[in-house]
Every structure is written in C-alpha cells, then in structure tokens.
Amino acid sequence: MPAAFCTKTDCPEVVCSMADFVRLEYDIDGENFTSAGEASVKVKRSLRQMGFDPETIRKVSVSMYEGEINMVIHADGGKATVDIYDDRIVIVLADRGPGIPDIDLAMQAGYSTAPDNIRSLGFGAGMGLPNMAKYTDEMKIESEVGVGTTVTMVVKV
C-alpha cells in the first residue's frame, strides 16, 4: 500500500498507522437511519485511494455496510474498526445492544427481527448476516444477551 496514505487522504479517521497496518475507526450513530452507511462509504473511499482492487473493495464495503445497518436497527449504534494489512482487511463491529440469543437462527437467510418500519426502508429481509458471511472469507460472531455483540470479518486480499 502507498506509504503516503495518511498525508495523501488527510483522513481524520486514521487513528494509527503502524509499520504493517493502517487502522480506521468510526463511531456508528444509532439514532439516525439516514446517516447509516457513512462509515462504509468512507472506508470504500480510503481503500480506493490505497489502490486495492474493486472486488476486494466491494466485499469490504458491502459487508461493513450491512453490519452498520444492523447496528443502527438493532443495537443503537456502536463502534467500527477496520485494520488494513497488505494481505487482508479485518473489520470489527462492536455494539452494546441486546445481543443475539440464537446465532444459528439469526444466520438463516430470511430470518429477521427488524421492525416493519425498517422493511419499508428496504432492509430487514433477513439478508444482512448471510450477506456479510457471503462477502467475507472469515466471519465470527460473539454475542451475549443483554451485553452486546461483536462481529469480526476478514477479507483476504
């Protein structure tokens, strides 16, 4: 990846740029469905500037976008961390929402607990988590009811 990344993009969300990876961090606003997806758009832009191929960029941005939407619908927002290495991109979405009681059930395509108003906005079809699994090479969900959920996704470059 280009060494000049930080200065080139003047990107305020770059919180650390170690020798072998760049970290981007975002607070996801849970109040506002309108702004949901802004962090994913920024990540997409950064990856493009860093010269990643379009397929990798799409995998990362779609899976993160679905996750971001989930955090807004179910968990009142949370935190997104994206670590960019030369050979992989690791996305961690952490929330303090209600947790997922049955992860296998939540992973089933078509299963949804989203309220009706979310369906009228074009989401809540029970495709979020399956899409995230489809677009990433590895995905891990850690969740405790009443405590929160952390989703870790890896896209190999």
Added chain:
Amino acid sequence: MKISEIAKLLNAEVLCGEEELDREVKSACGCDMMSDVLAFVKEQAVLITGLCNPQVVRTAQMMDMGCIVFVRGKMPPPEVVSLAEKADIVVLASKERMYVACGVLYQNGLSGGSVLHG
C-alpha cells in the same frame, strides 16, 4: 445504452448528473429491497426502484452503480439527490411503474446482466 436514452425511453426527468448522460450502461436491476440489491447485483450499472431514502444511494454506491431511476412518479427528497450528486450518480425520475419501466428498457436492449448466486 446511453443514460440519455434511458431518460428518453422512460420520459424521465434528470434530477442530477446532467453532464454524465452520455455514459454507456450495459445492464440494470429493478428492486425495492436494498438487501437484495446488495446480495445479488454483480455488474448492473442502473438501479430502478420505487424506494426514496438515502440508503438507496448508499446501496448504489456500494455496488458501483452509476445511475438510479426512481419510478412510479416518486420524487426523492433534495438530500437524497444531493447525496447522489456527491457520489457521482445520475438520478432520473419517471412516472412509469416498475414493471413497465423494466420492460421498456429490456425491450430496447438493456439486459439484466448476470447475478451472484447463493
């Protein structure tokens, strides 16, 4: 097919991206469920929808779609149009219903393209 031809065939108003009307597009997708767009779109450059919120623009952005056609006479609010403008996406608004809009474009050579499966 040029985006200008889509506008002409659907008798659509151009809400933003006037300068990009000469852009060529090869395939399209008609959908109101954004999760399905994210799940199945592969290379389609045009999103035909009756849904009018900012997530339509973000979904198109994620999938690298360069043109959104709002059908059934739906008028997206100004903030949706300005979001699309910033994302370099052409926005058209047509009074045609979804079925008719898709049919007319398909008949005139705009294909459905291939989709991702599973």
